[in-house]
Amino acid sequence: MKQRRESDNTSSVTIHEVAKHAGVSSMTVSRVINKNVPVREKLRTKVLESIKALNYIPNIAARSTRSGDSGIRIGILYSHPSASYLNEIMLGGLEQASKLGTQVLLEKCGGLQSQKTAVSRLVEAGVDGVILPPPLCDSAPTVQMLTREGIPVLALATARPLPMVSAVRIDDFEGALALTRHLTKLGHKRIGFIKGDPSHTPTEVRYEGFLQGLDEADLPLLDDLVVQGMFTYKSGLEAGRKLLDREDRPTAIFASNDDMAAGVMAVAHGMGIHIPEQLSICGFDDTPVASTIWPQLTTVHQPIVAMGKSAIATIVEKIKEARTSGQMGKPKRQLMKFTLMDRESTGPAPHRD
Amino acid sequence: MKQRRESDNTSSVTIHEVAKHAGVSSMTVSRVINKNVPVREKLRTKVLESIKALNYIPNIAARSTRSGDSGIRIGILYSHPSASYLNEIMLGGLEQASKLGTQVLLEKCGGLQSQKTAVSRLVEAGVDGVILPPPLCDSAPTVQMLTREGIPVLALATARPLPMVSAVRIDDFEGALALTRHLTKLGHKRIGFIKGDPSHTPTEVRYEGFLQGLDEADLPLLDDLVVQGMFTYKSGLEAGRKLLDREDRPTAIFASNDDMAAGVMAVAHGMGIHIPEQLSICGFDDTPVASTIWPQLTTVHQPIVAMGKSAIATIVEKIKEARTSGQMGKPKRQLMKFTLMDRESTGPAPHRD
DNA sequence: CTTGATCATGATATCGATATCAGATATTGT
């Protein structure tokens, strides 16, 4: 058993103890940690050694009091609490917020009317910025109400950010294109497509990416094989039935999100269609369900947790910028990298009889 | 447009401004907020009014520096990152941690060997307490390593907490019993059961709850209708096939968790079995998938987010207690309330032909 | 070798809240 902490109950090591141990002032330690200001190599090394020796970890709470990130309040306004991405957004967001010592207020809302009251509740609470996850990220009225109050807004995972709002997102077009290329390279020529909820911006953009992918492979668009969905499992079920219940069914189906892909897969299972030997299926988003179901889904991974983090960091930056300059600058747009997750639900196109 | 903040860029209202506005000292304001110490009614009212007038929200970062919650480091050691409950645990945990100004270290590990190194990394980092989500919550070696170092451990969502560890959990037995009663009340007499991974403690306890439920309804246990699963979707698929591919298939299936229930449902869809008219299915945990799939799953809701919060709060309490008394006291055990989510996947037993 | 500029370091004030203790006020008993 190794001895930890000699005699104190108080456990945590402070910057001052590190400073004493290294024979420098606490400011030097602070500078070493924060890397912004140069510190002579000799001292830096000594400090780093002391930090290791004492297992020093900075106290973020204390840090944020002085550094001005503290006292910032960020609202997150969401409308679809069950959506699985919300958890992950929150996860990244809260982690980042706790790192920055920033406070986060959650506000839930439903219809347009309740959006109004939710927004005014946030304004009352004095939030300095608001993050809008989908589908609210595309709600012009909400954005307007907020910007009219002079509150910076950040849209998360929208496909087409409204003017004036900052955004953290992936390129839905490129994602859909990559996925479509993946299918065409596997030799698929009859590819079904399930659209998402028409009121969400990614719906159209993903469809456009799909079209581009067909075009690149010199494949015609088969109108019959494009069906409307709503981003829900149930709509995937129905769309799947429509697509698979026909003589000349597609050899691959591109569902605009994972939930619908899971629905299609359930239908396929039900019809005894083997995946991926007889049918390839792919989704979009890489939500938990994608790796839960069997076979695991080929899909486009959105780095949601990282996006949540980035969202907080970005809006904090905007807020500080606004405080300094006294006016709202240009919105910041950030495009994150997506990843094509090539898993087990897609394979070479079956030979035609 | 209403004016927020007269002229300052600095936005956030401090306790001192409230104090000035109310004509009292900041300590009085602090006391009103924290309610621990009585404040004369007259002042309290004035203070509360000022708080409202100024939209004051306490700065948690600042609070935690002085109050001693700060500087506490809590490790969360997890081994199964994809599990959907993990997100939610983290969600609750991080929220609470940020409220308390407590720092959280995440450590991931796989097999037993990597558990050792993960634990020592946490110890090196000087964590004051460790939270173990499932399935690590039942790992005796991990718990031993930690307690030997004098570090309090809290097991989250275990069915049978090891001695010496604190725990936040629901009563898996009662949950399974409630679910079974629900099925028997609906008239089901042939009920299939899918067990979970034998190495997880809830597996057995839920099974026992099921047995008790049968017993209460004077139903015999039908051995053929109990099949082994592994808590995964895929194992649910296989178990579902076994249970439904027989002449005298059950009229209801109790899967030990939601993922397996989803698998069963996929099989049922595939066989053209209508749910819930011809077959009732229920799961356990109320993970996101339960409300994603169609029809939505009847299941037992574990208040995971709240449990994550409570876990942080509880272990912080333990840590402070240990710091004060200088020794590890008795473990704290907390039983949360579960909720039976009666949704669409269960219905009255079909008439026998 | 000195001067002036540049760079690194440290002393001190500060962030926003709470702990602590002393002083002020109200309450009680006689």
Add this chain to the structure above:
DNA sequence: ACAATATCTGATATCGATATCATGATCAAG
């Protein structure tokens, strides 16, 4: 009405870190 408590309230120190400014060290150029 007065002393003795019991209750409130406020002044000040403090938490752990960083911002700021002043000072000491270092270096290039003359």
